[in-house]
Amino acid sequence: MFIPRFIFSLLFLTLPLAVLGQNATVNLAGASAGSAEETKSGPKLEHFDPTLVDKELNPCDDFYKYACNKWLTANPIPPDQVYWSTGSGLELWNENVERETLEASSKNDSKRSAVQQKIGDYWTACMDESGIEAAGVKPLQPELERIGALTSKKEITLEIARLHHLFPGAWEQSDNQTNSPFFGFTGQQDYDDASKVVAQIDQGGLSLPGRDYYIKTDEKSVETLKKYGAHVRKMFVLAGEKEAQASSDADVVIELETALARAQMDNVKRRDPKNVNNKMSLAEIRALMPSIDWDGYLKGVKAPASDHYIVTSPDFFRAEEKLLVEHPLEHWKTYMRWQVIHGAAPFLTKAMDDENFDFFARTLAGQERQLPRWRRCTRAADRDLGEALGQAYVDRAFTPESKARTLEMVHGIEQAMQDDIQTVTWMTPATKEQAIVKLKGIEDKIGYPSHWRDYSSVKITRESYLANMGQASAFEFERWVAKVGKPVDRGEWTMTPPTINAYYDPQLNTINFPAGILQPPFFEKGMDDSVNYGAIGMVIGHELTHGFDDQGRKFDAHGNLRDWWTAEDAKQYDERGKCISDEYTQEVPEAGPGVKQNGLLTQGEDTADNGGNHLALNALEAELKKQGKSLDDKGQDGWTYRQRFFLSFANSWCSNIRPEVARLIVTTNPHSLPIFRVDNVVSNMPEFAQAFGCKAGQKMVRANACRVW
Numbered sequence: 247m248f249i250p251r252f253i254f255s256l257l258f259l260t261l262p263l264a265v266l267g268q269n270a271t272v273n274l275a276g277a278s279a280g281s282a283e284e285t286k287s288g289p290k291l292e293h294f295d296p297t298l299v300d301k302e303l304n305p306c307d308d309f310y311k312y313a314c315n316k317w318l319t320a321n322p323i324p325p326d327q328v329y330w331s332t333g334s335g336l337e338l339w340n341e342n343v344e345r346e347t348l349e350a351s352s353k354n355d356s357k358r359s360a361v362q363q364k365i366g367d368y369w370t371a372c373m374d375e376s377g378i379e380a381a382g383v384k385p386l387q388p389e390l391e392r393i394g395a396l397t398s399k400k401e402i403t404l405e406i407a408r409l410h411h412l413f414p415g416a417w418e419q420s421d422n423q424t425n426s427p428f429f430g431f432t433g434q435q436d437y438d439d440a441s442k443v444v445a446q447i448d449q450g451g452l453s454l455p456g457r458d459y460y461i462k463t464d465e466k467s468v469e470t471l472k473k474y475g476a477h478v479r480k481m482f483v484l485a486g487e488k489e490a491q492a493s494s495d496a497d498v499v500i501e502l503e504t505a506l507a508r509a510q511m512d513n514v515k516r517r518d519p520k521n522v523n524n525k526m527s528l529a530e531i532r533a534l535m536p537s538i539d540w541d542g543y544l545k546g547v548k549a550p551a552s553d554h555y556i557v558t559s560p561d562f563f564r565a566e567e568k569l570l571v572e573h574p575l576e577h578w579k580t581y582m583r584w585q586v587i588h589g590a591a592p593f594l595t596k597a598m599d600d601e602n603f604d605f606f607a608r609t610l611a612g613q614e615r616q617l618p619r620w621r622r623c624t625r626a627a628d629r630d631l632g633e634a635l636g637q638a639y640v641d642r643a644f645t646p647e648s649k650a651r652t653l654e655m656v657h658g659i660e661q662a663m664q665d666d667i668q669t670v671t672w673m674t675p676a677t678k679e680q681a682i683v684k685l686k687g688i689e690d691k692i693g694y695p696s697h698w699r700d701y702s703s704v705k706i707t708r709e710s711y712l713a714n715m716g717q718a719s720a721f722e723f724e725r726w727v728a729k730v731g732k733p734v735d736r737g738e739w740t741m742t743p744p745t746i747n748a749y750y751d752p753q754l755n756t757i758n759f760p761a762g763i764l765q766p767p768f769f770e771k772g773m774d775d776s777v778n779y780g781a782i783g784m785v786i787g788h789e790l791t792h793g794f795d796d797q798g799r800k801f802d803a804h805g806n807l808r809d810w811w812t813a814e815d816a817k818q819y820d821e822r823g824k825c826i827s828d829e830y831t832q833e834v835p836e837a838g839p840g841v842k843q844n845g846l847l848t849q850g851e852d853t854a855d856n857g858g859n860h861l862a863l864n865a866l867e868a869e870l871k872k873q874g875k876s877l878d879d880k881g882q883d884g885w886t887y888r889q890r891f892f893l894s895f896a897n898s899w900c901s902n903i904r905p906e907v908a909r910l911i912v913t914t915n916p917h918s919l920p921i922f923r924v925d926n927v928v929s930n931m932p933e934f935a936q937a938f939g940c941k942a943g944q945k946m947v948r949a950n951a952c953r954v955w
């Protein structure tokens with residue numbers, strides 16, 4: 247799930263629903279608790295299998311290929327996917343469990359619980375393709391007519407408030423970027439005082455995945471923007487416009503969105519919380535953007551009074567104000583009609599859904615075919631009613647034993663972090679002491695929330711998928727806004743239980759591992775420790791390291807943006823961080839010729855990958871010691887535990903990925919592609935060279951190896 251704040255997650259594929267018809271993440275889990283046999287279609291879960299190693303290849307030359315090559319060859323990307331990884335079987339497995347819950351809940355009998363009624367009727371309406379087809383674009387008409395009837399720019403404000411309720415785009419976001427019309431609005435913890443929730447106004451307004459898509463001038467980017475224009479035109483036609491009108495309307499949309507993109511703070515600058523922590527009073531906001539009736543907007547979204555407001559990028563609002571003044575009302579009406587059509591497309595007729603898919607999934611991400619309807623409806627239900635649907639998943643797929651074992655691993659890895667902080671030579675005792683206070687302040691959340699979200703105010707019927715989605719979106723939007731001025735709810739999660747992902751929340755200072763990822767191939771009860779530490783252990787270490795990466799280190803134990811580093815220690819940190827960002831500023835042939843990764847965008851994730859691996863390996867070593875074993879003892883199949891650790895790590899990242907989506911990720915996403923998440927990490931580690939006997943001069947032994955944690 248995607249909220250406009252700093253959340254550091256594990257995986258790269260968190261694309262908005264409008265892009266992939268889902269919020270996709272990746273990876274595994276297995277029959278650790280529930281069992282795959284419980285599900286009807288029993289999708290195949292991947293299990294760690296060292297016989298998949300390609301012994302024709304040299305592990306010291308390209309470890310990812312060595313560990314993954316056979317799997318990659320045997321597992322091409324299905325036409326309805328944009329990537330296919332060892333975790334994809336788990337994704338399907340989790341969705342099967344959810345589907346069975348949804349189907350069972352959809353039977354219209356009076357014995358259903360309130361939760362079953364919501365998820366069952368949501369499912370029924372979503373699966374009713376003929377009903378959706380018969381309604382045509384009629385459900386859109388009231389929205390389009392209301393926009394058409396606006397007679398002055400003053401009236402735009404209330405329409406914005408309405409749009410912000412209507413579609414998930416208003417609150418769903420991908421990697422710290424909202425695609426909310428005009429701008430984003432939500433409640434969030436104050437940067438300087440994390441015990442307070444204040445209102446935040448964020449830049450937004452785009453429909454493409456990021457500002458680069460509008461402003462880059464290379465041939466491929468120009469061509470993509472042109473295709474986007476053609477898509478907008480086609481969508482206007484499908485919504486009932488004549489060709490000539492649709493064509494000029496598309497030009498207006500491109501012009502306005504491009505201007506908004508130019509005004510946006512870029513995604514590297516946004517990574518530094520100091521750059522977005524701009525406090526303003528309401529009077530200052532009124533003066534910043536007088537074309538918006540802010541009092542009317544706040545009333546329209548039922549926002550409680552806020553101590554102050556965080557305006558993430560004042561320059562964006564200055565530019566948007568200028569655009570509001572310069573462009574005629576008709577242009578803004580066109581922009582708003584587009585936002586409605588675009589936001590509703592995945593919930594409407596086949597023609598609109600297909601056209602939306604054709605551009606946002608096929609052209610932008612390379613997906614050849616739509617996912618089957620059931621998978622799209624399952625993902626939509628997970629997004630809209632996730633904590634209702636997730637309850638049954640936890641019951642069926644996540645045991646108390648799995649939770650206890652995970653927690654033990656988390657504690658071991660936290661101890662490894664403490665030992666690391668205490669032994670590094672570049673930090674002074676004063677800063678080390680502060681770091682340990684922060685580490686001890688981290689709260690570990692495993693599996694699912696301690697109390698479930700109450701959806702009783704969300705009206706769900708069997709009649710209209712679009713209306714249900716609108717209800718759920720409004721609920722979620724208002725839920726965030728209503729937090730303003732209230733005490734922080736520390737128990738809340740921002741991912742649903744079946745999600746295959748994990749995150750660190752710097753303002754709550756929590757690490758969070760949904761039940762969905764605590765499954766094979768990430769975590770498996772029957773596997774030895776070396777395998778589990780290489781896969782889920784690395785994930786745990788990754789999230790823990792986020793608390794101490796170049797962004798996370800700026801927050802203290804209480805989640806406040808406060809500099810607890812001495813100047814000298816900060817300098818030492820930055821030198822090590824720069825080693826990482828320089829290393830990952832690299833060519834990415836997987837995404838196309840000439841495509842280059844920006845190591846400044848991915849620095850935090852890359853730091854977490856490297857640190858996570860060290861911590862997991864050190865924790866494994868300590869665990870083995872307790873059992874009277876060492877890393878270099880032979881485990882099963884003739885491999886040492888050290889080797890099994892690295893093989894399991896690489897195995898959990900094996901992914902075939904389409905070049906289109908690779909390009910999308912490199913352009914907009916803070917995570918590196920899987921091959922680099924493996925090869926760059928191991929090439930920085932003498933412990934890896936030791937495992938496979940790699941020598942200086944070989945590719946997996948980097949001359950200037952980087953190490954932060």
Ligand SMILES: [Zn+2]
Nearest residue numbers: 254255256854
């Ligand atoms: Zn991460």
